[in-house]
Amino acid sequence: MATTSLHASPEHPAGPRRRDAAGTRQLLLDAARRRFAAHGYTGTTVRDIADEAGVNVALISRYFTSKEGLFEACLVGAVDELSHAVAPDVTLDGVPSAIAEHLAGTGVGSRPDQFLLLLRSSGDEQADRIRRNTVHSFAERLATAAGWRPGHPDGDRIMLRAQVALATGFGIVLLRSSTGLEPLSSAGPQDLLPPMRDLIDALLREPGPR
Template structure:
């Protein structure tokens, strides 16, 4: 009967360990995102996260160094996925479709708790700076679709309107996640599309200075 060589066995074992480590790390990230988004940073313990992930709490220190490190990793992951979904060069015509898909949890990289995560302060300056930069970046993307640029003579007005649109999106996520308010809570992307088009057209469609 054929047997594996020591070299092959060692390679398989190393590969299995890498897969197990990656899987455990992802379990912790997923559990942490849900917990942080639902209960906030201070209301979540590392024990809560480990129990939900079904792993030993000591693994949080192994993979993320600390609770702060895990929160930061959650933010970075959310930023990467949302940034990929909402491209910097998204057009004003496409923007309502992208927003509706993200808010309904059906678009690329969509996880409603990612939006909630961006509203949660950790008390850790580095993590909170990532959070602030991310929100600012998304406001700039919305504003750019509406014609904004850093040297635009009416830039402040366009940016304010983009931030109002962004705040509306965050408000929708909060209401959908916490109130059960119908028909908003169960609205799909097609249901949200028309209101989003009205919102984006009303706020960002260029009509000249006022």
């Protein structure tokens, strides 16, 4: 009579549950976002990510090919979040609220640490191209909400102001995540909205010289 082995095997791992592929991939993405945002690309190893996710390090190669591929996947998530933060058809009136919600982490699908990924160079040409293009696209959306169009006679001035507004947003995320500076670090969207509205109005409501 055949007996059933109670020992684990690669095909039948032990433990209360098995993670499905999608769940494991998400665990790796979440851990990688936190690690890359906090420690940068070069300061993060695949072992760090796997250990934090609680999975075998070999699964990074299975799901993302390489560390560069995992970083690129994290950037794609940041792209999606920024796309929700300022949609292509957003009006200037709606920009401060959208930004305040995402900076505070209360927007739909919002992960503020993903904004920090866009400040991190990977050394991988393709990943860095995605990063630069995403930041440029986001600044262009802000400028468009203020009336910028290709060939606009005052286009450079409007774009510069949009980029300054974007830099302020990234600075807020950086300070909130790394310094514990109060009251900024614990500010909610309702707290961030008035200064963000003042900033957007000052920079983008009247793009011409004062």
